[in-house]
Amino acid sequence: MTFSSVLPAPDVVSQSGNTMVLSMGPQHPSTHGVLQLVLEIESENVVKVDPEIGYLHTGIEKSCEGLFWTQAQTLVERMDYLAPSSNALCYALVVEKLLGITDRIPERAQIIRVLQMELTRIASHCVWLGTHGIDLGAISVFFYCFDLRENILDLQEAAGGARMHPNYIRVGGLNGDLPDGYLAKLDALIEKFPGRMRELRGLLQANPIFQDRTIDVGILSPEEALAWSVTGPALRASGIAYDVRKAFPYSGYETYDFDVPTRIEGDAYARFLVRLDEMDQAMRIIEQCRKRLDAPGPVVIDDPKVALPPKETIALSMEALIHHFKLISEGFRVPPGDVYQAVEGPRGELGYYIVSDGENRPYRVRTRPPSLYNLQALKGIGPGNLIADLVVMIGSLDPVFGEVDR
Amino acid sequence: MTVSPGHFMLARVDDVARWAQSSSVWPLTMGLACCAIEMMSVTSAEYDIARLGSEVFRSSPRQADLMIVSGRVAQKMGPVVKRLYDQMADPKWVISMGACASSGGVFDNYAVIQGIDTIVPVDVYVPGCPPTPDGLLYAVNLIQQQIREGGRGGIVASA
Numbered sequence: 078m079t080f081s082s083v084l085p086a087p088d089v090v091s092q093s094g095n096t097m098v099l100s101m102g103p104q105h106p107s108t109h110g111v112l113q114l115v116l117e118i119e120s121e122n123v124v125k126v127d128p129e130i131g132y133l134h135t136g137i138e139k140s141c142e143g144l145f146w147t148q149a150q151t152l153v154e155r156m157d158y159l160a161p162s163s164n165a166l167c168y169a170l171v172v173e174k175l176l177g178i179t180d181r182i183p184e185r186a187q188i189i190r191v192l193q194m195e196l197t198r199i200a201s202h203c204v205w206l207g208t209h210g211i212d213l214g215a216i217s218v219f220f221y222c223f224d225l226r227e228n229i230l231d232l233q234e235a236a237g238g239a240r241m242h243p244n245y246i247r248v249g250g251l252n253g254d255l256p257d258g259y260l261a262k263l264d265a266l267i268e269k270f271p272g273r274m275r276e277l278r279g280l281l282q283a284n285p286i287f288q289d290r291t292i293d294v295g296i297l298s299p300e301e302a303l304a305w306s307v308t309g310p311a312l313r314a315s316g317i318a319y320d321v322r323k324a325f326p327y328s329g330y331e332t333y334d335f336d337v338p339t340r341i342e343g344d345a346y347a348r349f350l351v352r353l354d355e356m357d358q359a360m361r362i363i364e365q366c367r368k369r370l371d372a373p374g375p376v377v378i379d380d381p382k383v384a385l386p387p388k389e390t391i392a393l394s395m396e397a398l399i400h401h402f403k404l405i406s407e408g409f410r411v412p413p414g415d416v417y418q419a420v421e422g423p424r425g426e427l428g429y430y431i432v433s434d435g436e437n438r439p440y441r442v443r444t445r446p447p448s449l450y451n452l453q454a455l456k457g458i459g460p461g462n463l464i465a466d467l468v469v470m471i472g473s474l475d476p477v478f479g480e481v482d483r
Numbered sequence: 484m485t486v487s488p489g490h491f492m493l494a495r496v497d498d499v500a501r502w503a504q505s506s507s508v509w510p511l512t513m514g515l516a517c518c519a520i521e522m523m524s525v526t527s528a529e530y531d532i533a534r535l536g537s538e539v540f541r542s543s544p545r546q547a548d549l550m551i552v553s554g555r556v557a558q559k560m561g562p563v564v565k566r567l568y569d570q571m572a573d574p575k576w577v578i579s580m581g582a583c584a585s586s587g588g589v590f591d592n593y594a595v596i597q598g599i600d601t602i603v604p605v606d607v608y609v610p611g612c613p614p615t616p617d618g619l620l621y622a623v624n625l626i627q628q629q630i631r632e633g634g635r636g637g638i639v640a641s642a
Contacts (some may be wrong), residue, residue: 103563103564104511104513104544104567105542106512106540106542110514110515110516110519111514111515111563113520130557131557131559132560132563133515133516133554133555133557133560134558134559134594135516135555135557135590135592135594135595136555136590136592136593136594136595137590138590139592139593139594140589140590140592151589152589152590155516155517155589158516158517158520159520204523207523208523219523219526219527220528223523223524223527223528224527224528224529225530226524227524227527227529234610239612240521240613240615241517241520241521241613242517242612242613273613275509317631395541418559474626478516482557
C-alpha cells in the first residue's frame with residue numbers, strides 16, 4: 078500500500094495573529110490514546126480546542142453487518158477495551174430483546190452478568206486512576222491500581238479464558254458457569270479491596286499537589302453537561318444523578334442495594350471523587366452478587382434455537398447435534414425490528430441501536446459510545462485554561478478511543 | 484572462576500557494547516488500542532519490564548530505541564506511525580504487538596491496515612488478541628537476543 082491514498086499528517090504549527098496553532102497528539106503520553114487536539118494558544122493559554130478524532134477508526138459497526146449475530150459480539154467487545162463486558166452485555170441485551178427472550182434468561186446468568194459488569198467497572202476505573210495519576214506526576218498510584226486490576230483480570234481469565242476480551246457474556250446467557258475456585262478468588266478480592274481503596278485514597282485524595290492540579294479545573298456546569306450529552310461519572314460530578322442502572326434497570330439491577338454518588342462542584346476533583354465512590358459502590362454490588370451465587374442453577378437459556386445445547390448431549394441426541402450444526406454453520410435468525418438499549422458503562426450511558434431485517438446477520442449496529450459525547454465537552458471546558466490543565470481535563474473525562482472512533 | 488574485588492575481566496568491546504545496548508532498549512510511548520493496556524501492564528509490579536531494562540518509556544521518538552505497535556493501525560494513523568518510526572534514531576527496532584498490528588486481526592475491512600509490516604520493518608511479531616504481558620516480555624527478550632548476537636541494528640553489527 079502506498080501513502081498517496083491516505084491523508085498526510087496535519088500541519089502541526091501555523092500562525093495567525095497573536096495566537097499559534099499547536100497540535101497535541103495523536104502520539105502524546107497524556108491524551109490517553111490516539112487523540113489529536115488542535116489547539117489555538119496564546120502563550121500558555123488555550124484559546125480554542127478542537128479535538129480531532131478518527132485515528133483509531135476500525136470500522137467495527139460496518140464489520141458487524143457481515144458477521145453472524147454471535148460473531149459480531151467478538152468485535153463489539155473491542156470497542157471499549159477497558160470495559161469489554163459492558164459492551165458484550167449491552168449487545169446481548171439488545172439481541173435478546175429483538176428475539177423476545179429477555180424474560181427467559183436464567184437467574185444465575187443475570188447475577189453473573191451483574192458481577193462481570195461491576196468487576197469490569199472497577200478494572201476500568203483502575204486504569205483511569207493509574208493513568209490520571211501518571212499525568213499529574215504521581216507514578217506510584219499506577220502500580221497500586223494495576224495490582225488491583227491484575228486480580229480482576231485473573232478472575233476474567235478464569236471465567237472467560239482471556240484476560241481482556243473474555244467474550245463470556247453471550248446472547249441467551251453466558252459461555253459457561255464459573256469455574257471451580259472462582260468464588261474463593263472472588264472472596265479474596267472482596268477482602269483485599271477496602272484496604273487497597275484506603276491506600277489509593279490516601280495517596281491522592283488529601284494530597285495538596287493533586288488537589289492544586291484538579292480543584293476548580295475544567296468546571297462543567299450541569300447545563301453544559303446536559304447540552305453536550307455528557308453521561309456517567311462526568312455528569313454525576315456536575316450534580317445530576319442520572320445512572321442507567323437506576324433510571325432504566327436491566328439484568329436485575331433494581332434488586333441490588335447501591336447508591337449513585339454525586340458531587341455538585343463539577344470540576345476534575347469532583348469527577349475523581351465520584352469515580353472513587355463508584356468503585357466502592359461497585360464492590361457493594363459485587364458483595365451482594367457473591368451472596369446470591371451460592372445457589373447453583375443454569376447459566377444459559379434453555380432454547381436450542383438460540384443457545385448451543387449442552388456438549389454432552391450432542392453424542393446422544395440427533396436433535397441436539399442438528400441444532401449444534403445449524404447454530405455454528407449459519408447462526409440464528411432474528412425477527413425484523415429495531416431496538417435501543419443502554420447500560421451504565423464505566424464511562425456513562427453505553428447504548429446499542431440495532432436493526433434487524435430478519436436475517437442471520439445484523440442489518441445495522443449503531444453504538445452510542447459515552448466517551449465520544451464526554452470528549453466533546455472538552456471543547457466547552459478547555460478554552461481559557463493552561464495547556465497543562467488540559468491534560469487534567471482529558472484524564473478526568475476518561476475517554477477510550479476504541480469506542481470514540483469505533 | 485571466582486571474582487572478587489580488585490580482579491580484572493577481559494572482554495571484547497563488541498560483547499560489552501552489545502550487552503550494554505541490549506540491556507537498555509527504551510520503548511516509545513505509543514499506545515494505540517487494546518494492546519496498549521497490556522503494554523502498560525508490562526510496566527506494572529506484576530510483570531515489571533524494568534528487569535529487562537526497558538521500563539523507560541520515552542515520549543519522544545528521538546530518545547526511543549524500540550517501537551511497540553500496540554493495536555490496530557487505522558488508515559488515518561498509518562502515516563503517523565510511519566513518521567514516528569522515521570523520527571526515531573538508528574539503531575531502532577519494532578515489535579508488532581497483537582493480531583491487528585501483525586495482520587489486521589479480526590478487522591479485515593476498509594479501515595484497518597492489514598499488517599504494519601506494509602509500513603515499517605518489523606523485528607518481532609507477538610501473537611494474541613491482545614497478547615499477554617508475558618508474550619510482550621518474551622518479544623523484548625528476543626530483541627535483546629538479536630542485539631547480543633549482532634543482528635540488524637546492533638552498535639557494532641558486522642552485517
